[in-house]
Amino acid sequence: MNNTAVPARFLDESKALTCIHCGLCLSSCPTYLESGNENDSPRGRIHLMRAMQDGRLPLNDAAVRHIDLCLGCRACEAACPSGVHYGELLETTRDHIEKNHRRSWFQTLLRRFAIEKIFPYPWRLKLALLPAMALRGLRLTGLLPKFARDALDLVPEAWARDDPQDLTQRIAQPAKGRVGLIDGCVMSVLFARTNANTIRLLNAAGFEVVIPMSQGCCGALHAHGGRLDEARINARRNIDAFDAASLDAIVINAAGCGSTLKEYAHLLKDDPEYADRASGFNAKVRDLSEFLIEHPPLESPRDEALHAVSPAHTHLAAHKVTYHDACHLAHPQGITREPRELVKTVAGDRFVELSESDVCCGSAGTYNLTEPEMAERLQNRKIENILKTGALTVVTSNPGCLLQIQSGLRKAGRPDIKAVHITDFLCGDDA
Numbered sequence: 001m002n003n004t005a006v007p008a009r010f011l012d013e014s015k016a017l018t019c020i021h022c023g024l025c026l027s028s029c030p031t032y033l034e035s036g037n038e039n040d041s042p043r044g045r046i047h048l049m050r051a052m053q054d055g056r057l058p059l060n061d062a063a064v065r066h067i068d069l070c071l072g073c074r075a076c077e078a079a080c081p082s083g084v085h086y087g088e089l090l091e092t093t094r095d096h097i098e099k100n101h102r103r104s105w106f107q108t109l110l111r112r113f114a115i116e117k118i119f120p121y122p123w124r125l126k127l128a129l130l131p132a133m134a135l136r137g138l139r140l141t142g143l144l145p146k147f148a149r150d151a152l153d154l155v156p157e158a159w160a161r162d163d164p165q166d167l168t169q170r171i172a173q174p175a176k177g178r179v180g181l182i183d184g185c186v187m188s189v190l191f192a193r194t195n196a197n198t199i200r201l202l203n204a205a206g207f208e209v210v211i212p213m214s215q216g217c218c219g220a221l222h223a224h225g226g227r228l229d230e231a232r233i234n235a236r237r238n239i240d241a242f243d244a245a246s247l248d249a250i251v252i253n254a255a256g257c258g259s260t261l262k263e264y265a266h267l268l269k270d271d272p273e274y275a276d277r278a279s280g281f282n283a284k285v286r287d288l289s290e291f292l293i294e295h296p297p298l299e300s301p302r303d304e305a306l307h308a309v310s311p312a313h314t315h316l317a318a319h320k321v322t323y324h325d326a327c328h329l330a331h332p333q334g335i336t337r338e339p340r341e342l343v344k345t346v347a348g349d350r351f352v353e354l355s356e357s358d359v360c361c362g363s364a365g366t367y368n369l370t371e372p373e374m375a376e377r378l379q380n381r382k383i384e385n386i387l388k389t390g391a392l393t394v395v396t397s398n399p400g401c402l403l404q405i406q407s408g409l410r411k412a413g414r415p416d417i418k419a420v421h422i423t424d425f426l427c428g429d430d431a
Helices: 030-035 042-054 061-068 075-079 086-100 105-115 122-140 146-153 185-190 192-204 220-224 228-243 255-261 275-284 288-294 301-308 311-316 337-350 372-389 399-411 422-426
Strands: 177-181 207-210 249-252 285-287 321-323 393-396 418-421
Touching (some): 086 220, 086 228, 122 146, 146 399, 192 207, 192 288, 192 422, 220 228, 220 255, 228 275, 249 275, 249 288, 255 285, 275 285, 393 422, 399 418, 418 422
Parallel strands (some): 177 207, 177 249, 321 393, 393 418
8 A cells, every 4th residue: 555645845946956957967868778667767756756755646666666677877867967965855755655655565575685684684694695506506597586586696606704993903103093994784794805905005104094883884774774763873873983983084995884974973973962963973984995096005005916917917917997987986975086096006007988877887886686677677777888998907996896797797707807806905915
C-alpha cells in the first residue's frame, strides 16, 4: 500500500526554485544520457520532487522509481550555472520517501538489511563475504539468477589483510604534524592494503598518523539512501572520535566518504551541540590527493617498492595509464586536478585522458546492487571508453569504482587491464 498524503514539507522550496530548467545539466546526467527520459534528468526530478511536496503527484511506485534511479553522482551540480544544491534536494526527498512510502519486501530486505546492517560494520561485512567468496565460482554457471551473479562478480578474488595500526608509528621524528585517518567500512575490509599504503605516503610526507578506534561509518550510505537521522548519528560519533585526537588534518582515501565527511556542517546545522564542532571538523577533512599536493612526500614509497621489481611490473613499466574521476571527488568536492598531477608524477607522458572520465561508472555506493540494470549499462559505457585509451592501468580513488571497473573488465575479457587505487599506484603496488 502506498501513502499518497504529504504529511510535511520536506524540500527547501527556495533551493528547489533555484533550478531554472535551462537543461545545461542534461548532458552531464548519466541516467539521462542512457535513457533520454526527461523524468530521469536532474531538472525533471526536481519537477517531480516539487510536485510530490505540493501534493500534485502521489507518492507512488512510478514517482519513486525516477528518484530511485538517480545515481546521486551530482554531476549536474558541477554543470549548473544557477548553483542548484541538487544533492541536498535529493537526500531530503529520499528521506521523505523512506518515511512515507512502502517498498516491496525484496527492496526492503536489500536496503534495510543487506546494505544498512552489513556494509557500515566491518566485522559484519567480513562475515558476509565468507559465503560470497565460496559462491563466486557459481557466478559462471546458470545456477544463480543474473542479479546474484552480478553481485558476486563485484566481490574480489582476495583481499589484503595488512593492519594499518602496525604502521602508524613508522616515521622519523620530529613529525611535521599529526593527522587522523578515516579507515572506512569497505576500505578497512577489502582494501586494507590501500589503507596501509596511505599511511606510508603520509609518513613519507612527514606526518604521524593516528586511527581513532572509536570512529565509525561516515554515514554516506545512510545519507544517500534517505536515512538522514542515521547519518547524523554517525556524524556525531566521528566528530567525537576525531576531536579527541588533537589533529592538524583528517585524511580520507575514499571519495564517496569524503564528500559526506565534508558536509557534516550541513548535516548537523540544526544541532546546537554539534553545529560548530561539525564546521571545525569539515575544515580539517582532506582527500588524500589534495593533502599530498599540499604536502608532497619527502621520499617516494614507489621508488622503494620498485627496487624489487617483478617481471610483471617490468612488462607494465612502459604501458599507458588513464584516470577515472570518482563522482563524489570530482563533483561535490571539485577535485580533479590534484589526482591527475599525482598520477603524472609516475606515468609522465604515458598518461592518457579517459573520454567521459567524470561520467559515473554505475557503482554509486550500492547503486549497482539496488539498480543493477542501469548500473550495468553505465559499467559497459565506462569499459568501452577505457578500452579505447589503450591503457593497461586505470587509476581511481574510490572503492566502489574499483570494484565496478574490475568487474566490468573481467566481463569484457580484459583481466590484463588493472584498476588500482591512486594510493597503491603511487606506492608501486599496482602490478
